Amino acid sequence: MERLDWSGLPQVLPTLWSGMQITLQITLLAIVLGIVCGTVLATMRLSGVKPLAYFANLFVTVFRSFPLVLVLLWFFLLIPQLLQALLRIPATTDIRLVSAMVAFSLFEAAYYAEIIRAGIQAVPRAQFNASLALGMRYVQVMRLVVLPQAFRAMLPLLLTQAIVLFQDTSLVYVIGLADFFRSATNIGDRDGTAVEMVLFSGLVYFLICGATSGIVKLLQKKAVR
């Protein structure tokens, strides 16, 4: 331990913070888009309309079958031109950030879809039928009756998945995007402090994730009572 040198840490904190901002940007965007798309996919899957259910099923299966590292590489190496054309991004923007955001949003949508589907199925079927009998449309039943209850029950699971997602964003390392962890290892390579930087970033992730999952546990206990 006495061989470690922490004296350079204060000077690199600003760089690490800007890396953390990238990490948080990707995480927040993927949580929001993931839950929105995940909800759409889950309702498609349960809608009983064959083509919709089939498409949602295929989407979820594909993204859950392959490693996130590979999915990130797909989006980074194969689809940038397509993304640029579709989203009308000026050629000057960092395509790595955009492709990482799209990859994470779609990847997480597949995982959120499964959580949300289980949550919807946990709401008693009779409520669904009763609402239809009252004359509501499918979309109304979902929006007014089923989803509010499902989301309240799913909250701990959704948050746990968000913590997993926060940790997974560190995999943008493979496409060279300077998020928190990649910034740390870049500094480590430059200053010869790789050991200190990896230890420090591990500690930061541990504290953030540990504290957040502690809060989720408390929420769960409250919900049970």
Next chain:
Amino acid sequence: MAYHWNWGIFLQPVSTGEASTYLGWLWSGLANTVALSLAAWIIALLVGLGMGILRSLPDRRLAAIGTLYVILFRNIPLIVQFFLWYIVLPELLPKAAGDWFKSLAPLLQFYTASILCLGLFTAARVCEQVRAGLNALPRGQQAAGLAIGLSLTQVYRFILLPVGLRLIVPPITSEFLNIFKNSAVASTIGLLELSAQARQLVDFTAQAYESFIAVTIAYGAINLSVMYLMHWLERKTRFPGYQGAK
């Protein structure tokens, strides 16, 4: 699109002068992924089973060891754990041990660090499943076992584990699928497994689509074989009378 498809590229010899074709690279990537995942799986099962049993024990202090293990390994991203094993640990070990590790052949270093890292990471998830399985059993079974004079070890050996472990076969097998997916992170410390070969193939052949399609198919093949195996195992071990048994 002016893209020239060329599937024949896989049969061409590699341009580095090695005695191999690009298909050979793909194959060695697949072999590394499978070897790493299987070796790590053995560690994950053994450590996960031990920690899961610890967490379910009545002794609070022993249970706390299991809980700490899970908290530690689940709250640090997998890629950071890979770097901790590969870069940090050799520096923190006594100097002689660290130097010995660094004197090993690179491939051996990658493998040692990756197997330990992936195995112990997955063990934390296996541990949670084992604990859930043991908790799912009615509490009266342990009490009844103790009441008829069995020791705690015998209660676990003859009553709790035989039933509990059969109950958790489905979730455990899905962890088995995960370990193959997570093994892709080993590419970041330099192990040339499947996903790393995808990049190398693109760099050397400039045939991005063929390379990625081939690697994706390889992962798909792993997935299908594992699911087939899981299905067979789940049918074999299904416990009549419990949820999920038909």
